[in-house]
Amino acid sequence: MAMAELNLNPTKTHLHSSQLSFLSRTLPRHGHCAFPPLLRTTQHARISCSVAPNQVQVPALQTQDPKTKPDCYGVFCLTYDLKAEEETRSWKKLINIAVSGAAGMISNHLLFKLASGEVFGPNQPIALKLLGSERSIQALEGVAMELEDSLFPLLREVSIGIDPYEVFQDAEWALLIGAKPRGPGMERAALLDINGQIFAEQGKALNAVASRNVKVIVVGNPCNTNALICLKNAPNIPARNFHALTRLDENRAKCQLALKAGVFYDKVSNVTIWGNHSTTQVPDFLNARIDGLPVKDVIKDQKWLEEEFTETVQKRGGVLIQKWGRSSAASTSVSIVDAIRSLVTPTPEGDWFSTGVYTNGNPYGIAEDIVFSMPCRSNGDGDYEFVKDVIFDDYLRQRIAKTEAELLAEKKCVAHLTGEGIAVCDLPGDTMLPGEV
Ligand SMILES: NC(=O)C1=CN([C@@H]2O[C@H](COP(=O)(O)OP(=O)(O)OC[C@H]3O[C@@H](n4cnc5c(N)ncnc54)[C@H](OP(=O)(O)O)[C@@H]3O)[C@@H](O)[C@H]2O)C=CC1
């Protein structure tokens, strides 16, 4: 007889119902298990299972030590020795992905994409570390329960918590989505301050406990300046690892160009969004291509490109809110997937993608020390380089200067959060998020 043992979490006063049901479903199939009486209330239990010699050995099953793994959730507290399972032999090492605002609308789409394998691939097991708040902790349990019930093979661990210093422990990816939405009558400067505080704290937490090479994607608005605040508060993590999500804007621009040209959107490439994720962003039609040709050779309507196309992309978020009554969540989650995949898979030959990154060392003459969306390429190792062969004309330069001025003004508003002295906030009048009308 072989023995397999399950050590139950000694710090928990009761087992989660999913642990109990998991035990009753799984262990008896492999042999006989002796469950101690009063399992539900026991402080420290050890379950022994006997396995007949001709039966498959139960993979070693154990709960995580709560000192090293904060608040694992339900069935995810049970982990197996992956090497013991035939179908997992080709799997890569588990990666830790932290997500803030995990009970929000965007996350409600994104988490299931991450867990399904469509982002990091079918051989990549993941651990999800979900950050919420006292406000959202119950909802977060609901999210974790839905993840349990989805039976994703690649999702090996889920933990939930409200302390970024615990949740970000060893994170290799941090997807920072949680942020306060701007309410009616709220000044944009106030939004920059409130959300800036969140991202300053999360930057500090990443700096203290995350992997030294963590890749950070800031989604919560105003995402460029939030990303700047975050990276300034995380001096031990390379500044180039921080991204502000502008991929949704790129996708929106591709869609509009495809519509106008009457082609499917896979024919549209080399689209750059320059600057801020705001209504000053610049969707670049000078360098973009349709079926390999410059856009201007296919769409000969310069007025449409400069006015209607540009404005449609800049304000798409607002139109969507008018229709939906809430901001885009599904398409944002798709664009986060695209943004991650662009960093973990090689960029197709001749193409590029847009991402908001730290400007130091950029070859375009953009002011240093801000987070600005620019064209990048990756060889798939999580890092990126700037694209060199882009062209500029007066129109593009002028538009870039405007979005650059906006970001420089935003930066002055948050000087108290970046360690650069006293904030002076004088924002341009038309400074708005894409979703604001
Ligand atoms: N960059 C981009 O392309 C896009 C960015 N966005 C931005 O993404 C962010 C999240 O959007 P979405 O998921 O739809 O929003 P939700 O309102 O559904 O969720 C936002 C989460 O933010 C958290 N939050 C943090 N601080 C506060 C606070 N002070 N007040 C209220 N909520 C707070 C809440 O979680 P908790 O209580 O757990 O902290 C909440 O669940 C927003 O900032 C939005 O503007 C949206 C679309 C596109």
Ligand SMILES: O=C([O-])CC(=O)C(=O)O
């Ligand atoms: O403004 C918002 O909150 C929504 C947003 O960023 C977008 O749709 O691009």
